[in-house]
Amino acid sequence: MSMLNVRTDEAMDIAIAELTADGKTKTEAVREALLHAYRDKLIKQAKADADRVEADPEDRAEILAIQRYMGVA
Structure with missing residues (x-):
């Protein structure tokens, strides 16, 4: 596992304070936020x-055939 150092600004400090208000550590809060962003x-x-696939008849x-095979259409 690697380590990451991040410089924060005032907005980040406020966000981290809010995300850790429930008892999470800063590390847990940042990991959760990164996973949500991902x-x-x-x-x-x-x-x-x-959207791109739906535009092609x-x-x-093919999508309809797959959905029928999966039993969702």
Whole structure:
């Protein structure tokens, strides 16, 4: 596992204070925030991919076939 040092500003200090108010350590709060940011990025990319695929009629047919195979359509 690697170590990361981060310089904070006033806004970051306020955010960390709020995120640790429930008893979490700074490390736990930062890890959680990074994982949430990463998840949000993956969701945004998945939505963009879905929009791109949905625009192509051939891809839409394949998606429908997959959904039927999975029993969700």
